[in-house]
Amino acid sequence: MKSILLRMGELFLKGENRCIFENILITNIRKKLEGLNYTLERTRGRVLISNYDNRSEIIERLRNVFGLVSLSEAEEMDAEVETIRSYFKKMKVDGTFKVEVNRADKRFPISSMEFAAMLGGDVLDANPNASVELYHPQTLIRVDIRSNKKAYVFDKSLPCQGGLPLGSSGKALLLLSGGIDSPVAGYMMAKRGLKLQALHFYSYPYTSQQAKQKVISLAKILCDYVDEIKLHCVSFTKVQEEIHANCAAEYMVTLMRRIMMRIAEIISKRENLGAIVTGESLGQVASQTMQGMTVTEDALESLPLFRPCIGMDKEDIVKISKEIGAFETSILPYEDCCTVFLPKNPVIKPKLEKVKQEEQNLNLQKLIDDALAGEEIIYIKRGE
Numbered sequence: 018m019k020s021i022l023l024r025m026g027e028l029f030l031k032g033e034n035r036c037i038f039e040n041i042l043i044t045n046i047r048k049k050l051e052g053l054n055y056t057l058e059r060t061r062g063r064v065l066i067s068n069y070d071n072r073s074e075i076i077e078r079l080r081n082v083f084g085l086v087s088l089s090e091a092e093e094m095d096a097e098v099e100t101i102r103s104y105f106k107k108m109k110v111d112g113t114f115k116v117e118v119n120r121a122d123k124r125f126p127i128s129s130m131e132f133a134a135m136l137g138g139d140v141l142d143a144n145p146n147a148s149v150e151l152y153h154p155q156t157l158i159r160v161d162i163r164s165n166k167k168a169y170v171f172d173k174s175l176p177c178q179g180g181l182p183l184g185s186s187g188k189a190l191l192l193l194s195g196g197i198d199s200p201v202a203g204y205m206m207a208k209r210g211l212k213l214q215a216l217h218f219y220s221y222p223y224t225s226q227q228a229k230q231k232v233i234s235l236a237k238i239l240c241d242y243v244d245e246i247k248l249h250c251v252s253f254t255k256v257q258e259e260i261h262a263n264c265a266a267e268y269m270v271t272l273m274r275r276i277m278m279r280i281a282e283i284i285s286k287r288e289n290l291g292a293i294v295t296g297e298s299l300g301q302v303a304s305q306t307m308q309g310m311t312v313t314e315d316a317l318e319s320l321p322l323f324r325p326c327i328g329m330d331k332e333d334i335v336k337i338s339k340e341i342g343a344f345e346t347s348i349l350p351y352e353d354c355c356t357v358f359l360p361k362n363p364v365i366k367p368k369l370e371k372v373k374q375e376e377q378n379l380n381l382q383k384l385i386d387d388a389l390a391g392e393e394i395i396y397i398k399r400g401e
């Protein structure tokens with residue numbers, strides 16, 4: 018019978034908390050496999066999936082579960098010497114190979130080394146053209162003998178996402194624009210165990226309906242990994258018009274970003290989210306200088322701002338964007354609300370005092386309240 022062997026990553030490092038992490042991981046695996054037929058079994062340090070019919074779909078979904086490092090499809094059999102040997106005697110092997118045995122169950126009567134040599138002999142008997150190569154074998158055949166009295170034989174491992182189980186680090190609000198960076202930032206933080214909600218600001222009619230649709234598509238791509246996202250859409254038109262009409266043009270972006278932060282913090286607190294995430298990267302654009310970011314995050318009262326892309330080159334961000342399948346959508350040519358009223362010469366090193374003075378020209382409270390009054394919530398789920 019075929020089974021899929023799942024390997025957990027850093028969970029091993031978590032000491033007493035390991036059990037909690039494992040439970041979250043198992044719940045997440047079940048959620049990811051919703052709607053498919055399978056059985057799940059836990060043995061020490063491994064999760065086993067068997068009795069499945071839709072093999073490729075199961076494997077594709079499992080590969081997107083955070084907290085799993087790799088998986089192998091294996092042949093499952095009773096952990097009896099003769100049963101395993103008779104399977105090896107029928108095995109077809111070409112070229113060079115090596116057999117490796119891992120005994121998680123030490124009650125198995127033969128030592129790992131001895132048994133590997135025995136099985137290697139069985140393969141050689143059945144395959145006159147095969148030969149043993151211990152250092153660089155073309156095929157590495159592994160036998161995993163588990164405490165459930167079953168043995169698993171496999172020769173391939175597929176990498177999974179790694180990271181920590183989704184939700185094991187808490188929940189956060191991702192500021193999701195239509196660009197390349199913010200979906201990558203969301204993916205990176207989700208990989209470290211943060212469950213995500215998202216917030217998007219749009220500037221209809223200055224930005225099109227398609228721009229919003231693009232953000233919904235990006236959130237849906239993230240759902241391949243995080244299963245579901247509650248997306249908050251807030252109109253930023255009035256805020257931008259008011260800043261444009263009442264404040265110094267070069268402070269436009271700085272002022273906008275501070276209001277974005279305030280709105281993000283209010284939503285986060287209401288939704289019980291513990292951090293805010295953006296796709297900012299040091300020096301990438303005028304507002305992402307050290308001084309610019311200092312002034313931006315000053316607008317937050319108490320929540321931390323996570324910027325996982327901060328030290329990354331654009332190339333590195335693009336690489337991840339492509340890997341997670343977001344890139345083609347991110348580069349669709351619809352304008353972002355930030356580009357609409359973009360001044361010719363934005364301040365590179367804004368001074369907090371000056372920014373606060375400019376804010377005096379606005380009725381901040383009313384702008385924020387009005388923006389939130391028009392908040393629209395869209396529930397996005399994987400596969401819908």
Ligand code: ATP
Pocket residue numbers: 191192193194195196197198199200216217218219294295296297301302304353354355
């Ligand atoms: P991105 O590629 O993510 O759009 P960017 O390099 O274009 O980023 P900015 O436009 O300055 O940079 O935005 C920096 C960050 O601010 C974004 O990564 C995102 O987290 C947030 N942000 C920008 N615009 C919006 C928006 N319209 N709605 C929500 N968040 C936004």
Ligand code: MG
Pocket residue numbers: 194195196353355
């Ligand atoms: Mg942008």
